[in-house]
Amino acid sequence: MAHCYQLSINEREEISLGLAQKFSKNYIALSLGRSSSTICREVNRNTANGQAYRAVKAHYRANKLTHLARKSRKMDINLPLKHYVLEHLDQLWSPEQIAKRLKILYPMDMAMQISHESIYSYLYVLPRGALRKELVKCLRYHHINRRIHGKSRQKSC
Template sequence: MRWFQDAGGVINNGAGAGSGRYLSFEEREEIMLRRDRGESRRSIAVALGREPSTIGRELARNSTVRVGYRAGRADEKARDRRRRPKPVKLADCPRLRRVVQGKLKLKWSPRQIALWLPRRFPDDESMRVSHETIYQSLFVQSRGGLRKELTACLRTGRALRKPRVRSRQQEKRGRIPAMINIRERPAEAADRAVPGHWEGDLIIGEDGGSAIGTLVERSTRYCMLVHLPDGRDAEAVRDALIATITTLPAHLTKSLTWDQGVEMTRHADFTIATGIDVYFCDPHSPWQRGSNENTNGLLRQYFPKGTDLSVHTRQHLDDVAAELNGRPRETLNMRTPAEALNQLLSAPLAA
């Protein structure tokens, strides 16, 4: 049993003989001989009945500058790579493990951590790990490295992977007077090149009795949370949005895109008070507010579904927004939304 476990729980682990999937030792000898004769990768592939990309990968993985490609060494290295289980980097590197655990506690996603590490430690190859390795260390405890309780820091909060099956929930929609369709929104908003175009929505609490407003700037992904202590009717949402959006400079308030929820019935009053036009998405088209939808998913880590959202104070909402805006984003080249917005705010001063 110990030998079986050392082989990764697979009989004849690492040999790969006769499967046809892996190159055999005889094929590697043929590659070596033909390569020494100066044949191209494509001609070798034709002779062996393999894809040229297969030969290219084999040569790239197993060739050295000093001796070139040698069949015996290549076959040995291939067997070593196929052995299971492989060493777990997070279990073998305490420093890397501490850094990853610290970022998980700040609710960074594994992908954000994996992309941030090369920026933070550009000259240290040991401080590299893929997001899949982080997930494996969390979900499969036999992979080791990270404590199981850190799964609570993931956006989903799940301790196991499972298929995502979502049922379409039909929401009751009311007619909103004088709606302006998203197709009439300025073209500059669509390409995200010009800042100041926002997307908005509500995240709803238990039994629809409470809500929090969310605003996301399209070019920087900067998030602002709208406190709604007086409920989520049209008047309360209008007043709260006006109070929130007017804290921004004029050049960062050009438009607002919302879905067709009845909470925006008083959108004309909002436009008169702020000078910001409101554009409405098509029904059941959340992709038209993609940045906001993504942010709302992240916020559910802080405000789970089925909970009372009225218990959260304005200060708590500001703290959550600050933490979210402090996470690096791949779409911003691993800058944070706060950094991106600060650049926009300082640009007129620099000019």
């Protein structure tokens, strides 16, 4: 019953048909082999103002949101921020120091603020090559791979 992938267009059509036939969300979930919370979230996310659930619209919206989630990184979009971060990494500042300094210098400008974890992830997502090697050498610990710090959440599936 535990699936770890997005709903397909066929599953969305089944949800739409089930709702049109006045089946409960629990019944639809059982028939699809999905969690009832998945179906509830899907229906709530894609119905508004008393309108009926539409599978094609829901699928289009899900695909659109998936592509938006893959948007560019903040440092790729904001060139002054990228320049500041790279310049200070070159001066052997740590990502923590850079993030804290940016918060002090730009307290009201969220576009010029970035977390130290975002700086690390930016560096470690770069393709292997001369630039990445050079930037990783600027870090205090020259680890080739990065372990994400902070609270770890385990997926249920």
